[in-house]
Amino acid sequence: MTDASGTTAIVAGQPRPAALPVGPAGAPWSSGVRRGDDGAVEVAGVGVAELAADHGTPSYIVDEADFRARARAYRTAFEAAFAAVGTGVDVYYAGKALLTVAVARWAREEGLRVDTASGGELAVALRAGVPGEAIGLHGNNKSDAEIVRAFDNGVGRIIVDSLAEIDRVADLAAERGVVAPVMVRVTTGVHAGGHEYISTAHEDQKFGLSVNAASASGTPGVSERPEEAAAPGPIVPAGEHPAGGVPSSGTDSPAMTALLRILERPSLHLLGIHSHIGSQILDPDGFEAAARAVLELRADLAARTGVLVDEVDLGGGYGIAYLPGEVALDPERVAKDIASSVADVAARLGTPLPRFSIEPGRAVVGPAGMTLYTVGTVKPVTVGGDDGEPFTRLYVSVDGGMSDNIRPALYGADYHAEIVGRASEAEPVLARVVGKHCESGDIVVHQVMLPGDVRAGDLLAVAATGAYGRSMASNYNMLLRPPVVAVRDGESRVLVRRETEDDLLGLDQG
Numbered sequence: 001m002t003d004a005s006g007t008t009a010i011v012a013g014q015p016r017p018a019a020l021p022v023g024p025a026g027a028p029w030s031s032g033v034r035r036g037d038d039g040a041v042e043v044a045g046v047g048v049a050e051l052a053a054d055h056g057t058p059s060y061i062v063d064e065a066d067f068r069a070r071a072r073a074y075r076t077a078f079e080a081a082f083a084a085v086g087t088g089v090d091v092y093y094a095g096k097a098l099l100t101v102a103v104a105r106w107a108r109e110e111g112l113r114v115d116t117a118s119g120g121e122l123a124v125a126l127r128a129g130v131p132g133e134a135i136g137l138h139g140n141n142k143s144d145a146e147i148v149r150a151f152d153n154g155v156g157r158i159i160v161d162s163l164a165e166i167d168r169v170a171d172l173a174a175e176r177g178v179v180a181p182v183m184v185r186v187t188t189g190v191h192a193g194g195h196e197y198i199s200t201a202h203e204d205q206k207f208g209l210s211v212n213a214a215s216a217s218g219t220p221g222v223s224e225r226p227e228e229a230a231a232p233g234p235i236v237p238a239g240e241h242p243a244g245g246v247p248s249s250g251t252d253s254p255a256m257t258a259l260l261r262i263l264e265r266p267s268l269h270l271l272g273i274h275s276h277i278g279s280q281i282l283d284p285d286g287f288e289a290a291a292r293a294v295l296e297l298r299a300d301l302a303a304r305t306g307v308l309v310d311e312v313d314l315g316g317g318y319g320i321a322y323l324p325g326e327v328a329l330d331p332e333r334v335a336k337d338i339a340s341s342v343a344d345v346a347a348r349l350g351t352p353l354p355r356f357s358i359e360p361g362r363a364v365v366g367p368a369g370m371t372l373y374t375v376g377t378v379k380p381v382t383v384g385g386d387d388g389e390p391f392t393r394l395y396v397s398v399d400g401g402m403s404d405n406i407r408p409a410l411y412g413a414d415y416h417a418e419i420v421g422r423a424s425e426a427e428p429v430l431a432r433v434v435g436k437h438c439e440s441g442d443i444v445v446h447q448v449m450l451p452g453d454v455r456a457g458d459l460l461a462v463a464a465t466g467a468y469g470r471s472m473a474s475n476y477n478m479l480l481r482p483p484v485v486a487v488r489d490g491e492s493r494v495l496v497r498r499e500t501e502d503d504l505l506g507l508d509q510g
């Protein structure tokens, strides 16, 4: 089976009608995945049997060339689209998806910056040699130590998330005689994820400050934003404004109040406005709606204070294919859509375009990764019978589970799995891949067709686990967290080693 890019997709071992079709880019597998004539799969030229023998199972396998190609695709697509409307863009790799020293270096080598959301993520980025100015620090509850560490390492932007944090960052910066570069994380009422987005007036979640003025007074209803913002006054670059300018009126939105508060603090430099609307977004409309709200807020601030902030960040959330037949968001298309829409909005508002930034995580590393497991217990379970026909579901247990991939248990995420160590002529059967944990919700793949002769000892791979697998892993049931193994040009290399019982017992002080 051949996809649009001419590569052979992994379904070659499943030529049966029950097998699912494969998406246009060989999705959901990384571009280095091939199934050979003997039915065994290799990744970037390394066979899965060799990977299992050298590194054990379960293991996270990351296709380095695929990661780099996706990082590059996002950067070049956005740079081209935003250059075409006369502005620039920076791409930050959202490190929380998967952050190791090597992964941070790959991102950097492909021209990306790195976003962090804790002291630990910051430590990994710094260990990788990412310069402070190319790092962002996020978080709705940063500690003083994290904030000071950002100052000490010259972190390029701290994304502030509350009025209290603005005061805390300002005070800490003033005490140290530094000026902290900050962006304000706002909520626009646009929530996106999956195939749809919804726009609501009110946000009921912990992140950000609402652009909706009604949020300040608690009045329900949608903010009535005039179509045309007031003509901006004389514009001075952010940071060159006289401190102590325009006070908040009390009916301002929380986002406007935050921006005004930052302008009052000489120890803060207001870089711009940040919006992250969700994850696994497959429809670009949500990005455009959020960008519009952010540009309107920027114009409102300019009209009020004369300060036109330089930067707007549109966050991450670019969706990928997890299942055969799903189609990932195309970076070129989404970049063009967003660029032309922000150009229109800025023209309507009469403001020059800011510099933009985006923060893809999943879209860069998700499809580059897969998890390799060994099958253990295989158990047919007869299901239903009351009002429907009873049917048999084959429970296929693997040597990991919710400790190495919490997403199915956490939010019902779907994945695709195949038997990758051999070919099978057996009729496919309805299967559920489960882990070895003491939870019935310990499901790895809810529903997948696997060859009916699947048996203990088979190698099974789950596709597109590169994002939020290792980074959300736990030691539940005292399982040892699997290694992260990079593959490239026929060679494999351990990026993060497998935990040992000594690692676990070393933490236990008796």
Ligand SMILES: *Cc1c(COP(=O)(O)O)cnc(C)c1O
Residues within 6 Å of the ligand: 094, 096, 097, 138, 276, 278, 279, 280, 315, 316, 317, 318, 359, 360, 361, 362, 363, 467
């Ligand atoms: C999680 C997150 C991202 C990355 O999201 P993806 O869905 O992995 O692209 C980007 N920005 C912020 C602020 C985030 O919290």
